[in-house]
Amino acid sequence: MAVDWEALRTAATEVSTRAYAPYSRFHVGAAGLADDGRLLVGCNVENAGYGVTLCAECGLVSSLHATGGGRLTHVVCVNGAGEVIMPCGRCRQILFEAGGARLELMTPEGVKTMDEVLPLAFGPDDLAAAEGA
Numbered sequence: 001m002a003v004d005w006e007a008l009r010t011a012a013t014e015v016s017t018r019a020y021a022p023y024s025r026f027h028v029g030a031a032g033l034a035d036d037g038r039l040l041v042g043c044n045v046e047n048a049g050y051g052v053t054l055c056a057e058c059g060l061v062s063s064l065h066a067t068g069g070g071r072l073t074h075v076v077c078v079n080g081a082g083e084v085i086m087p088c089g090r091c092r093q094i095l096f097e098a099g100g101a102r103l104e105l106m107t108p109e110g111v112k113t114m115d116e117v118l119p120l121a122f123g124p125d126d127l128a129a130a131e132g133a
Contacts, residue, residue: 003033003074005106011041012056013082019043019056027080030056030087032099034070057091061098072099076106084108092118 008031016029021044028044042059056077064072075095079085084106087095092114095103100123101115115121 003104005074005076005111008033008039008074008076009078009082009084009106011039012076012078015041015043016056016078016080016082019080020045022046023048023050028056028077028085029080030060030075030077032060032064032072032075034064034068035073036068036070038064038067038070040064040067040072055088055091055094057087057094061094064098072103074104074106075099086117093121096121096123 011031012029014029015031016027019027019029021027023046030042032040034040040060040063042056042063044056045054045059047053064070072095077085077087086107095105096114096118099114101113103114104111105114105117107117
């Protein structure tokens, strides 16, 4: 499947303008494709209780499930200027759960798979193996 990374980046940049970031003023947008071709987006939503802030990737994964589920196949995250940024560690785990090791992520260094940006990730297979033991 050919992916229009520039269109994904544009969607992420557009949704970053709707971020709620009154504390950090660091707007983030995320856009991704589901395995059925749906375009999904999310933006960061800050909170005065900093620990309960929602990253853009959380909104993206929430949108995935709210609109029918499936798996993410391609994702890009940008700052408010539209520059490609890396997801934080927590969000890498969230993206791994939603797309698996083969999910493709646009990074500042080019496209990488989740198993490249989160090697040896812990996931659902680890829990299933523990239940079977």
